[in-house]
Amino acid sequence: MSATTTSAPSTAGRTLPLTDGSLVQRLLRGAVTPGGAVFILAAILFMAVVWANPSFGDPPQLIRFIGRTAPIAIAAMGQYYVIVSGEFDLSMGAVIATQVVIAGNYIGDDESRVLPAIALMLLIGVVVGLVNGLGTTILRVPSFIVTLGTMLALGGLVRFLTGGAATGNPVDAFREIGRGGIQDVPVLEVLPYPVIILVVIMVAGVWLMRSPFGRTIIATGDNPDAASLAGAHVWWVKTRAFILSSLSATVAGILLVGYAGVHPSVGAGYEFQAITAVVLGGVVLGGGRGWILSAAAGAFALELLFSFLNFQEVESTWRPTVQGVIIILAVAAAGRAWSLGRRPTRTSPPAPPASSAAPSAPSPTTARPGTETGEI
Amino acid sequence: MNDTPRRSPSPPLRSSGDQRRGDPESSATTDRTPEPASTPERAMGVEPGDSVRRRRAARPRGARQLDSTALIYLVLVAVVAVSAVLTGIEGRNFFSQGNIWAVLTAMSVLGLIAIGQTLVILVGSLDLSVPYVVSLATVIAAGGMKGLDGNIPAAVFNTLVVCAVIGLVMGLLVSLLHVHGFIASLGIGLVVSGYLGTNYQGSHGAAAPDLRLLGRSGIVGWIPTAFLVLLACAVLVTLMLRYTRLGHHVYAIGGNRDVARMSGVRIALPVVSAHVLCSVLAGLAALLLLSRTGVGSPTIGSQGRYDLLSIAAVVLGGTLLAGGKGSVVGTMGGVAIFAVLDNVMGVMQVNPFLKDFVRGLVIVLAVAVYARRSVVRRPPRFGASRPVLPVPAAKGPSTKGEPA
Numbered sequence: 001m002s003a004t005t006t007s008a009p010s011t012a013g014r015t016l017p018l019t020d021g022s023l024v025q026r027l028l029r030g031a032v033t034p035g036g037a038v039f040i041l042a043a044i045l046f047m048a049v050v051w052a053n054p055s056f057g058d059p060p061q062l063i064r065f066i067g068r069t070a071p072i073a074i075a076a077m078g079q080y081y082v083i084v085s086g087e088f089d090l091s092m093g094a095v096i097a098t099q100v101v102i103a104g105n106y107i108g109d110d111e112s113r114v115l116p117a118i119a120l121m122l123l124i125g126v127v128v129g130l131v132n133g134l135g136t137t138i139l140r141v142p143s144f145i146v147t148l149g150t151m152l153a154l155g156g157l158v159r160f161l162t163g164g165a166a167t168g169n170p171v172d173a174f175r176e177i178g179r180g181g182i183q184d185v186p187v188l189e190v191l192p193y194p195v196i197i198l199v200v201i202m203v204a205g206v207w208l209m210r211s212p213f214g215r216t217i218i219a220t221g222d223n224p225d226a227a228s229l230a231g232a233h234v235w236w237v238k239t240r241a242f243i244l245s246s247l248s249a250t251v252a253g254i255l256l257v258g259y260a261g262v263h264p265s266v267g268a269g270y271e272f273q274a275i276t277a278v279v280l281g282g283v284v285l286g287g288g289r290g291w292i293l294s295a296a297a298g299a300f301a302l303e304l305l306f307s308f309l310n311f312q313e314v315e316s317t318w319r320p321t322v323q324g325v326i327i328i329l330a331v332a333a334a335g336r337a338w339s340l341g342r343r344p345t346r347t348s349p350p351a352p353p354a355s356s357a358a359p360s361a362p363s364p365t366t367a368r369p370g371t372e373t374g375e376i
Numbered sequence: 377m378n379d380t381p382r383r384s385p386s387p388p389l390r391s392s393g394d395q396r397r398g399d400p401e402s403s404a405t406t407d408r409t410p411e412p413a414s415t416p417e418r419a420m421g422v423e424p425g426d427s428v429r430r431r432r433a434a435r436p437r438g439a440r441q442l443d444s445t446a447l448i449y450l451v452l453v454a455v456v457a458v459s460a461v462l463t464g465i466e467g468r469n470f471f472s473q474g475n476i477w478a479v480l481t482a483m484s485v486l487g488l489i490a491i492g493q494t495l496v497i498l499v500g501s502l503d504l505s506v507p508y509v510v511s512l513a514t515v516i517a518a519g520g521m522k523g524l525d526g527n528i529p530a531a532v533f534n535t536l537v538v539c540a541v542i543g544l545v546m547g548l549l550v551s552l553l554h555v556h557g558f559i560a561s562l563g564i565g566l567v568v569s570g571y572l573g574t575n576y577q578g579s580h581g582a583a584a585p586d587l588r589l590l591g592r593s594g595i596v597g598w599i600p601t602a603f604l605v606l607l608a609c610a611v612l613v614t615l616m617l618r619y620t621r622l623g624h625h626v627y628a629i630g631g632n633r634d635v636a637r638m639s640g641v642r643i644a645l646p647v648v649s650a651h652v653l654c655s656v657l658a659g660l661a662a663l664l665l666l667s668r669t670g671v672g673s674p675t676i677g678s679q680g681r682y683d684l685l686s687i688a689a690v691v692l693g694g695t696l697l698a699g700g701k702g703s704v705v706g707t708m709g710g711v712a713i714f715a716v717l718d719n720v721m722g723v724m725q726v727n728p729f730l731k732d733f734v735r736g737l738v739i740v741l742a743v744a745v746y747a748r749r750s751v752v753r754r755p756p757r758f759g760a761s762r763p764v765l766p767v768p769a770a771k772g773p774s775t776k777g778e779p780a
Contacts, residue, residue: 090684139744142697148684149740156732164729272562285556321570328563332553 034282034334035294041280042297045304052311060189065307066300067181067192068259071252073299074198075270076277077205078248080295081241083278086221086287087136087143089242092249092274094154095128096267099253101158104168104262114174121250128154129246133239143242151271158264166263178258194255198296201251205292217241221287276323277302280330302326444694448709451742455713459720466723475719476598481668483715484602486685487708488661490693491606491613492654493686494707498617499650500630500699501550501557505542505565506658506686507677512568513539513662518581518672525586536659542568543655547648565683572674579671591667602664609657614704622646630699658682688739689714713742 030036050057056065075092082089099121107117128150135146181192208214220227220237228234253267260266281298283290305326306319314322456470463470489506496503513535520531542564549560594600617623625646628636637643665676687697692710695702717738721731 135740135744139740141740141743142691144697145688145691145743146740148688149736149743152684152732152736152739154736156729156734156736159729160727160733276562279559285558315574317573318570320566320573324563324566324570326563327559327566328549328555331555331559331563332549335554 034330035289035291036282037333038281038294038297038301038330042301042304045301045308049304049308049311052308056307056311059187063188063190063192063195065303066198067194069300069303070192070194070198071178071255071259072270072273072277072303073296074201074248074255075252075274076281076295076299077201077292078245078252079271079274079278080205080281080283080290080292081217081244081248082143083275083283083285084221084287084290085217085238085241086224087238087241088147088275089132089245090144090147090271091128091132091150091154092245092271093267093269094151094158095125095246095249096253096256096270097158097264098124098128098154099250100257100260100262100266101162101168101264103170103174103254103257104166105162107170107174108168109171111171111173114171117170117174118254121254122247125246125250126243129243130239132246133235133242136242137235137238147271155264162264164264166261168262170257170262175258178255180258194258197251197255201248202293202296209292213237213240218288221289223288273302274299276327279327279334282330282334284334445703445706445709447745448692448694448706448713451745452709452713452716455716459716462720463723468723470720470723473597475723477594477600479712479715479719480598480603481600482718483711484600484606485661485664485680486682486689486714487606487711488609488657488664489682490686490689490707490711491609491704492657493690494693494695494702494704495613495617495626495650496557496654497687497690497695497697498630498699498702499626499647500633501647501651502561502687503546503651503654504558504561504683505546505568506654507680507682508565508568508572509539509542509655509658510662510665510677510680510682511572511674512542512677513659514666514669514676515572515576515580515672515674517663517666518579518583521581521584521587523582523584525584528584528586531584532663535663536656539655539659540652543652544648546655547644547651550651551644551647569678576672576674579673581672583666583670583672587663587667588670591664602667605660605664609660610704610708613653617704622649626650627700630696630701632700685714685735692739692742713738 027036031040055061075096079089079092102121102124103117106120107113132143132147132150135141135149136143139146177193177197181190181195183190185191209217216227216232216237217240219230220232220234224234227237249267249270252270256266277299278290278295279285279298280301281290281294281296283295283298302323305322309319309322310316460470463475469475489510493503493506516538517531517535520534521527546557546560546564549555549564550557555563590601595604617626622645625636625641628639628641629643629646633643661682662677666672669676689710690702690707691697692713693702693706693708694710695706714735717735718731721734726734
């Protein structure tokens with residue numbers, strides 16, 4: 001993201017709008033992309049909620065809201081890896097349900113089992129992600145179908161094992177992860193653990209997306225053939241994306257146990273919620289574009305919207321309708337905005353094909369991260 | 377959304393060799409060897425092509441000559457055989473009159489929805505709103521009929537018009553606003569579900585006696601009328617896809633939207649008609665459901681999970697999820713497999729939750745069987761944001777010739 005990319009030779013005709021100028025200028029330009037606009041949307045919604053219910057703005061209230069939103073934000077960030085690599089993960093909800101039921105039944109009243117249980121849940125998350133990823137890449141079944149299969153299989157298995165009813169009750173020490181927090185923090189009163197976990201995952205996610213793996217995953221989602229020709233192991237990159245997604249679902253499940261208790265329907269609909277949040281964050285379905293924090297911001301925007309509707313005393317049955325309208329509008333607007341951002345390069349006169357093809361060849365690749373990941 | 381600048385560097389890379397056929401396939405299969413980074417372009421274009429040809433030659437001849445439709449019907453025959461044995465173990469006859477009737481009835485609703493879904497997927501879109509459209513249609517139809525025969529024409533007409541309008545909105549969103557079909561239909565589905573959840577609690581209205589009679593009628597006691605409706609729709613849609621300009625345009629757009637547009641195909645009309653037909657067929661399926669249940673229910677569609685199951689049936693039937701290749705005949709095979717599986721699990725009294733487990737396994741395994749052999753020679757295309765590679769463009773006509 002440094003300004004060094006702008007100094008590429010012989011590409012003066014197509015300098016990158018997002019990589020020159022001061023930080024403020026770049027921030028402003030970034031805010032116009034869908035990945036940046038979601039932060040503005042979230043801020044507007046936040047102000048609307050505070051206007052509807054002034055006590056919402058108090059730090060203790062606010063931090064609790066962030067804690068409540070943490071599971072869906074974490075799930076959205078997990079879904080982000082998969083979507084940006086060009087696939088879907090529909091198995092998220094079923095993974096959450098599986099983890100919740102495992103926590104409920106394996107831990108029980110035995111406090112010493114908390115750590116083994118978490119290890120077991122993470123292991124199951126890895127296995128599910130591995131199955132999804134290998135099914136998509138090695139067996140070449142569309143990810144939509146593979147994850148649909150794991151969703152049906154896991155969901156069916158969990159419901160079969162529990163009989164479809166709430167069973168088991170993990171020890172309170174485990175529930176504290178999702179429910180409790182550090183007491184007596186100045187200003188905030190309480191700092192919920194989910195907030196801490198969320199921040200850690202966000203930082204890790206940003207670091208990961210700036211690492212070679214993150215760059216590769218975006219390149220793979222953008223054009224798997226090109227990434228493969230450039231030496232990326234596409235199958236392993238995508239498989240890791242699925243593993244990250246399932247692990248995020250696992251973490252979301254651990255947090256949800258504290259809030260929701262143990263029921264096989266806990267994660268129901270989470271996959272579409274997460275996809276909605278990711279899409280709202282300006283991440284393009286089909287891969288290759290989007291920023292991880294925008295996905296998290298999409299989740300917050302969605303939850304803020306629901307809070308706003310609650311405070312306005314709109315019947316909760318209308319929630320899906322509003323959600324549907326919002327995602328259609330967001331995607332339609334994002335499609336426009338992405339293409340607007342690209343327009344200057346498109347209208348520039350096509351370079352003489354034979355002569356300038358070679359020198360201009362590296363420019364799209366070096367140019368890529370700044371312009372198209374939507375990072376600010 | 378077009379990737380003109382990105383496309384420009386790739387043609388010299390891709391068109392270097394004469395191995396257009398082998399190239400994309402090899403790029404997908406030779407991920408593990410990082411050699412492309414270092415080898416010169418020309419040599420790279422030739423090498424994988426050779427290995428691909430060798431691999432093709434090594435494959436058994438029979439499997440290579442089967443197209444996916446034939447394969448899916450072979451799988452269907454195998455499933456029927458296994459089911460007949462399992463049913464026999466339970467002491468029942470799979471081929472009894474009642475059981476055949478049950479299987480065909482089970483096929484009809486999912487089948488109608490899957491035909492519509494086939495159209496939408498062929499054109500490169502997706503429809504996740506069908507369960508809500510089905511629910512809405514049963515509620516509207518039942519509410520309109522109020523249990524009186526005289527109201528049937530008006531109620532049926534209203535229902536189908538509402539469905540068509542929903543499909544029209546979706547089609548316009550996809551074709552004009554360039555919203556991805558996944559999102560457009562998910563959003564519309566959510567909108568409809570919000571409406572249903574707010575305005576209808578519990579069952580609503582009543583089906584007319586004549587409609588209910590239709591649900592129980594059939595030919596020679598073996599074939600229910602519902603199945604005949606399904607058959608008629610399947611034939612009509614197949615004819616449409618094979619012999620009309622619209623049908624050919626559907627394949628062309630699904631194969632490669634940009635190439636189709638540059639060839640002078642208007643994108644909007646086929647996309648919109650596919651979505652309208654899909655929603656209308658979902659409405660028709662809802663009427664069949666109504667003829668069996670007798671009352672409209674705002675949750676019947678989401679309980680049946682027709683969105684995901686119909687997509688699974690379509691993909692099971694050999695249609696590419698990315699669009700442009702596939703047929704209604706294959707879809708019917710996929711639907712039949714589901715119906716037979718459900719039937720035999722019902723006979724064996726499998727736990728309903730375990731049924732989902734089996735279904736999920738079957739979907740993945742069955743699709744894996746031929747997803748592996750019918751190699752997708754182009755990247756999955758989700759919306760216009762995909763880079764348009766030169767190779768898929770060249771493959772366009774040949775993928776178009778294969779289906780239907």
